[in-house]
Amino acid sequence: QLSNVLSESLVPLVLPLKGLPVPCCLSSPAVPSAPVESALVSVYVHLDFQDKTWPLTRSRTLTLPAALASASPGTLTGLSLTTECDVNLQGHIDCSCLSGYQWNASVCSRHRPCQALHSNRPCGCLVFSQPEPGYCQLLPPMPGNLSLSSPLQLPGHTLNLTLLISQEATNLNWVLRHPGSPRPVLLQPETQVSLTSSRGRAALSISNMSHHWAGEYVSCFEAQGFKWNLYQVVRVPLEVTDVARLPDQLSISCAASPGFQLSCCIPPRTNPAYTAAWSPGEDGKASSLNTSGSQCLVLAVQHCPAADTTYTCDLQSQGLTPLSVSVSVTIIQDGDITCPEDSLGVAWSVTKAGHVAQAPCPVNKSGVVKRPCGPDGVWGPIHSSCTNERLLALLARAKLLQAGQGKPNEEVPQILRELSGQAAVASSPSDLLTLLSTMKCLAKVAAKARIQLERRDLENLLTTTDKVLDMDTSSLWTQKPWVGSTFLLAVETLARSLCPQDHPFTFSLPNVQLQTRLLGSVLHALAPLRHNGTKDSITSLVLQKLDHLLPSNYRQGLEDSLYTTPGLVLVISIMADGQTFHQGEVIMDFGHTKGTPHCVFWDHNLFQGNRGWSREGCQAQAVSASLTTQCICQHLTAFSILMSPHTIPENPTLALLSQLGLGTSILALLVCLGVYRLVWRVVVRSKVAYFCHTALLNVVLCLLAADTCFLGATLLPPGSRSPLCLTVTFLCHFFYLATFFWMLAQALVLAHQLLFVFQQLSKHRVLPLMVLLGYLCPLGFAGVTLGLYLPRGQYLREGECWLDGKGGALYTFVGPVLAIVGVNRLVLAMAVLKLLRPLLSEGPPAEKHQALLRVIKALLILTPIFGLTWGLGLATLLEEVSTVPHYIFTILNTFQGVFILLFGCLMDKKVSLPT
Numbered sequence: 001q002l003s004n005v006l007s008e009s010l011v012p013l014v015l016p017l018k019g020l021p022v023p024c025c026l027s028s029p030a031v032p033s034a035p036v037e038s039a040l041v042s043v044y045v046h047l048d049f050q051d052k053t054w055p056l057t058r059s060r061t062l063t064l065p066a067a068l069a070s071a072s073p074g075t076l077t078g079l080s081l082t083t084e085c086d087v088n089l090q091g092h093i094d095c096s097c098l099s100g101y102q103w104n105a106s107v108c109s110r111h112r113p114c115q116a117l118h119s120n121r122p123c124g125c126l127v128f129s130q131p132e133p134g135y136c137q138l139l140p141p142m143p144g145n146l147s148l149s150s151p152l153q154l155p156g157h158t159l160n161l162t163l164l165i166s167q168e169a170t171n172l173n174w175v176l177r178h179p180g181s182p183r184p185v186l187l188q189p190e191t192q193v194s195l196t197s198s199r200g201r202a203a204l205s206i207s208n209m210s211h212h213w214a215g216e217y218v219s220c221f222e223a224q225g226f227k228w229n230l231y232q233v234v235r236v237p238l239e240v241t242d243v244a245r246l247p248d249q250l251s252i253s254c255a256a257s258p259g260f261q262l263s264c265c266i267p268p269r270t271n272p273a274y275t276a277a278w279s280p281g282e283d284g285k286a287s288s289l290n291t292s293g294s295q296c297l298v299l300a301v302q303h304c305p306a307a308d309t310t311y312t313c314d315l316q317s318q319g320l321t322p323l324s325v326s327v328s329v330t331i332i333q334d335g336d337i338t339c340p341e342d343s344l345g346v347a348w349s350v351t352k353a354g355h356v357a358q359a360p361c362p363v364n365k366s367g368v369v370k371r372p373c374g375p376d377g378v379w380g381p382i383h384s385s386c387t388n389e390r391l392l393a394l395l396a397r398a399k400l401l402q403a404g405q406g407k408p409n410e411e412v413p414q415i416l417r418e419l420s421g422q423a424a425v426a427s428s429p430s431d432l433l434t435l436l437s438t439m440k441c442l443a444k445v446a447a448k449a450r451i452q453l454e455r456r457d458l459e460n461l462l463t464t465t466d467k468v469l470d471m472d473t474s475s476l477w478t479q480k481p482w483v484g485s486t487f488l489l490a491v492e493t494l495a496r497s498l499c500p501q502d503h504p505f506t507f508s509l510p511n512v513q514l515q516t517r518l519l520g521s522v523l524h525a526l527a528p529l530r531h532n533g534t535k536d537s538i539t540s541l542v543l544q545k546l547d548h549l550l551p552s553n554y555r556q557g558l559e560d561s562l563y564t565t566p567g568l569v570l571v572i573s574i575m576a577d578g579q580t581f582h583q584g585e586v587i588m589d590f591g592h593t594k595g596t597p598h599c600v601f602w603d604h605n606l607f608q609g610n611r612g613w614s615r616e617g618c619q620a621q622a623v624s625a626s627l628t629t630q631c632i633c634q635h636l637t638a639f640s641i642l643m644s645p646h647t648i649p650e651n652p653t654l655a656l657l658s659q660l661g662l663g664t665s666i667l668a669l670l671v672c673l674g675v676y677r678l679v680w681r682v683v684v685r686s687k688v689a690y691f692c693h694t695a696l697l698n699v700v701l702c703l704l705a706a707d708t709c710f711l712g713a714t715l716l717p718p719g720s721r722s723p724l725c726l727t728v729t730f731l732c733h734f735f736y737l738a739t740f741f742w743m744l745a746q747a748l749v750l751a752h753q754l755l756f757v758f759q760q761l762s763k764h765r766v767l768p769l770m771v772l773l774g775y776l777c778p779l780g781f782a783g784v785t786l787g788l789y790l791p792r793g794q795y796l797r798e799g800e801c802w803l804d805g806k807g808g809a810l811y812t813f814v815g816p817v818l819a820i821v822g823v824n825r826l827v828l829a830m831a832v833l834k835l836l837r838p839l840l841s842e843g844p845p846a847e848k849h850q851a852l853l854r855v856i857k858a859l860l861i862l863t864p865i866f867g868l869t870w871g872l873g874l875a876t877l878l879e880e881v882s883t884v885p886h887y888i889f890t891i892l893n894t895f896q897g898v899f900i901l902l903f904g905c906l907m908d909k910k911v912s913l914p915t
Contacts, residue, residue, distance in 0.1 A: 083136045088114075088127070096125035097136035104137055104225050122220065122227040143167040143223045146230035152319075153209045155239050161204040161217055161232060169221040172197065174204050176405065177216040180269035184218065185405045189791050190448075193404025196791060211236050212400060214271040235272045238315065242267060243325045244294065245313070246360060246368060251330040251352035253338070254304040261301070262327050264313035265294035272317040279312050293366055293389055307331060330355065339373035345382050353377050361386035367430065387430045390422050395434050398441035408449040412442050413457040416494075420460040423467040432471055433480070436487050439464070443490035448793050452499040461494050462512045469511040469545045484549035488569065489604055496539045496573045503537055511544040541571040550602065550613075569602070588631040599631035662711045668901040669704040675901075676700075691766060695746035698774055699739055700900065706735035713801040725801040730786055733803060733813055737778030740820045745770040747827040754830050778816075785812040 085095040094114045097103060103111075108123035144165040153159050161174075174195065175184040187204065189195050192213075194205040206213055214236040218229050244265040252260055266274060268290070276297040278286055284301040297313065308330050315323040330352055332338055337353040351357040351373040359369045367385035374380055394415055401411050419438060426435050445451070453461070468487065495514060498505055504517040516539040546569045570588070599620040600613045618633040676697055713728045749766070789795040789809040796804060803809040 082138075085128075085131075093128045093131060094125060095128055095136075097121070097123075100139055101136035102139050102226055103134075105222050105227050106225070107134055108227055122229045137226075139226065140224050142230075143228065144169070144219075144221070144230060146219050146232055148217075148232040148234070151232070151234060153213075153234055153236050155210050155236060157209050159204075159206040159209050159213065159234060161219070163202040163204075163219045163221075163230065165200055165202070165221070165223065167223040169223045172202055172219070172221040175218045175220060176213070177218065178269065179215055179271040181215075186407050188404055188407070189793055190404035190445075191402055194792050196787075206404070209236050211238055211242060211267055211270055212403075212405075233271075237272070237317070237320050238266060238270060238274065238323055240323065240325055243313070243315065243323070245325055245327055247327065247358035249328050249330075249355065250358075251332055251355040251373075252304055253332040253350040256341070256350050258304060259300065259302050260304060260329070261298060262311055262313075263289070263296045263298045264315075264325055265291075265296035266315065268293070268295050272320065274315045274317045274323075277314050277316075279314060280309070293392070304331065305329070337375070337377045339377050339379050342379060344379075345369065348379070364389050366392055384428065385430055386428060387434050388422065388425060390418075391426065391431055391434045391438070394419055394422065395438045395441070398438045398445070402441045402445050408445050408451055412446055412449075412451050413453060413460075415442060416453075416457050416460045416464070420464045423464045426467075426471065432468065433483065435464070435468065436483055436490070439490040439494070440486050443493035446497050447493050451497055453494065453497045454499055455502045455505060458495065458498055458502075458505065458514075459507060461491070462507050462509060462514060465491050465543070466509040466511045469543065469549075484546065485602065485604060488543070488546060488550070488571075488602060491543070492541065492571045492573065495541050495571070496537075496575055498537070498539070500537070513542040515540050537575045539571075539573050539575070543569045543571070588633075589628050599633065601633060659711065659714065662707045664898055665896055666704060666707050666711070668898040669700050669707070672700050672901045673697075673704075687763065690763070691749045691770070692746055694767070695742050695749065695770060695774070696900075698742040699746070702735045702739040702742060702774075703896065703900075706732055706739060709735060726790075726796065728801050729796055729803065730782055732801075733785065734778055734782040737781055737813060737816060738775055740817050741777050742770075742774040744820045744823060745773050747824045751827045751830065754827075754834060781812050781816060785809055 082098055082101040083095055084098065085093050088094045095103075096114065102121055103123040103126055105123070108126065111126040111128060113123070114125035114127055144163055144167075147162045147164070149160040163172075174187040176187055177184050187193050187195075187206075192207050194207070196203045196205075202219070204217070204219075214234055217232045217234055219231075220227065220229050222228070246263050246265075250260060250262075262278065264276065264278075266276075276288075278284065278297065278299040281299060283303055283305075284299045286297060286299050289296040289298050299311065299313075308328070310326050310328050312324050312326045315325075332350065332352050339348070339351045339353065339357075341350055342348040346359045346369060348357050348359070348371060351371075353373050353375050356370050356372045359371075361367050361369060361384070365386040366389050367387050369382060369384045369386060371382050372380040397406075397411065398415055400406065401408060401415075415438065419435065423435060426432055446453075496516075498516055500518065505514070507514045516537055518537050550569075572588075599618040601618055603612060603614040618631060621630050621632065622628075676693075680693075709728050709731045713725070713732065749770075785803070786795060789804065794804050795809050796802070797810075803813055
């Protein structure tokens with residue numbers, strides 16, 4: 001065979017022949033007087049084997065015939081195979097690498113993998129449309145190591161995987177292969193998944209582990225020209241709540257029903273695998289039953305026991321503590337009060353008073369139907385949790401997607417498409433609740449990932465919305481009034497995610513009408529909002545019947561009267577650079593209305609998150625030239641978000657106070673800097689004065705920078721992906737914290753002077769410590785917060801350029817601020833006590849009066865400098881209906897610069913400890 005392929009001359013080494021590529025070994029001819037030199041070289045050679053079964057041939061080095069071994073100028077001593085190729089059923093060529101070899105990353109990126117992989121190695125088998133002069137290359141040593149905190153993760157705990165890489169790596173990804181599922185799932189930063197990466201190290205962290213996160217974890221990356229996969233298998237034991245029992249209790253009359261059936265079910269493809277057994281099981285027959293949603297062990301008891309018995313389903317897995325769930329079977333005795341047999345809905349057997357009868361759901365439904373038997377032997381109402389299995393599966397996918405499993409750009413449109421088909425079969429309140437929960441998850445994922453939906457995806461959403469509004473499930477809307485608000489927010493969020501290239505878009509159904517267009521092609525009045533033109537859009541969505549599904553919650557000022565809505569809910573959103581634009585004025589014209597109209601909007605943050613109608617920032621006015629009513633709404637951000645973890649109700653008055661106060665403070669601080677420039681040498685003659693005024697000067701500088709950044713943030717389009725918004729948030733966090741740490745430095749100097757009157761302070765020691773405290777500490781807080789919460793998507797608040805109040809990011813600002821304010825209160829109390837000493841003496845009234853004035857003066861000076869008014873931020877930490885705390889906080893703290901100018905510069909000649 002070789003003589004038919006290789007030419008008699010071995011030059012050139014690369015032969016233009018088709019087929020199996022192999023590397024070969026070339027050595028120079030043996031010379032008696034010279035040492036033998038050999039080299040390993042790689043060439044592309046095609047070897048056709050007529051016999052397809054040649055395992056021995058491919059597993060060893062081929063020895064060449066003597067005629068070829070004596071060829072000149074070099075001697076080819078042997079061939080080692082690296083790659084084997086074969087034609088698949090589709091007529092393409094599958095080329096797989098033998099052990100120790102692999103396709104390089106460049107070739108791998110241009111071809112798809114084989115359907116049946118020969119191994120778990122990445123790029124171990126590729127599909128070629130035609131033969132190419134390439135071959136699998138020799139793999140270098142593994143460039144990394146993947147370590148696992150523990151292969152057995154307890155439910156509720158946190159999984160930590162660490163990848164250490166010795167070479168420069170790129171394209172790092174983490175995937176999860178569930179047990180029994182060949183399809184890998186990409187892991188991304190979300191509510192449960194956290195990813196960190198630095199030079200030579202990458203880490204994956206998953207919080208609140210459950211059986212949904214069991215499987216094989218793979219770290220995929222490129223290094224040294226190859227793709228690498230490192231694996232770790234993680235097992236998660238089941239919990240009792242993961243095991244479904246039907247029924248979970250049973251009362252039975254042996255005369256009416258001599259036998260009964262029990263079942264315990266676990267999720268499919270669990271890792272580790274479990275074996276189940278019922279006890280006692282002597283009088284029953286156990287059988288397994290697999291469905292699409294669970295694996296069940298069914299116990300059919302032929303004869304009911306003579307007395308009450310507890311049956312136990314024991315689940316065991318190697319190396320784990322057995323898991324047991326029990327079902328109590330109560331035998332109805334003569335004289336017991338019972339509910340008779342009934343056929344309402346399903347067949348209800350005789351049930352003992354005080355017990356709950358249970359029945360399975362129909363086919364393709366999950367859950368259970370329950371009916372209580374009252375103490376007087378009268379049947380109660382039927383409660384059904386039966387839910388369409390397909391809807392439950394879609395909700396499970398959406399929850400895992402929100403947790404971090406999967407690609408949002410692919411999964412969200414696919415789930416919307418399937419949800420549109422399943423909405424037609426939703427018939428029960430449980431079905432509707434599951435459907436709405438799915439939409440809620442998808443909306444959160446879409447907003448966080450900034451997904452752009454195509455036209456057909458948006459049509460699927462609106463079709464589902466129209467079907468939901470047509471459903472006759474008033475009991476659900478009444479029992480769970482928050483469902484309507486959740487539904488509105490989900491539809492509103494998803495509706496404004498249309499791709500720019502699909503504008504303009506119009507869609508109409510009986511209950512839904514949507515229009516969306518680019519700003520450049522509509523209203524010239526909106527031109528000032530435009531940034532780069534083509535990415536800015538306006539969307540209007542009209543929903544019929546939804547107003548009747550929203551609870552009748554009215555904000556203060558609206559609750560004294562009964563109001564009716566016209567049957568329509570109008571949703572208008574303006575998108576600027578992919579983010580919702582919150583600053584602007586919206587004017588809407590309505591036809592003639594009877595009575596006194598109110599212009600209201602649905603506030604998702606009202607009443608401690610219970611939502612309601614509010615007219616804050618909106619007003620209605622009649623148009624004299626026509627019989628129409630105009631509704632004008634303005635929504636702006638407020639300064640008090642600095643301390644509040646909740647979204648502040650949009651209030652133009654509060655926003656105006658914020659901007660006015662910040663602007664005035666900036667001017668006052670600039671004046672303060674000018675004053676210090678003129679009198680600096682005069683006020684720093686003593687060491688204590690020098691330290692106190694240095695701290696105060698830095699307070700002024702930091703507060704000036706912080707207020708400027710915050711005021712500038714109101715001019716930016718907010719968004720979690722905006723680099724400007726991210727930069728401004730970091731700077732505000734740093735400078736506001738630096739302001740407080742310099743206040744702390746000044747307080748500590750003052751405390752030292754109070755406690756150690758005769759001990760002198762050294763400039764060379766104290767000043768560096770003050771700089772470290774004033775700048776390095778806040779920089780550390782701000783940097784750690786950015787690195788910790790930005791990868792999780794919990795750094796920026798939705799719609800605002802400030803720290804997220806839902807995660808822990810905001811508390812890295814609030815915590816140090818309140819702690820420093822507390823320390824400063826103690827120092828201030830010490831100063832006041834010292835100043836009050838003359839009042840305790842027997843001196844004349846004039847001296848007492850002078851001492852009292854000194855106390856009041858010190859309080860006026862030190863209170864703004866020590867930032868004690870920020871203690872009022874405690875009130876804004878609570879989610880309250882009233883905005884009064886926000887007004888007080890905004891007025892006192894936005895004018896902080898004015899206070900410092902008046903009481904720290906102009907009214908005091910020397911801001912050191914009064915003497």
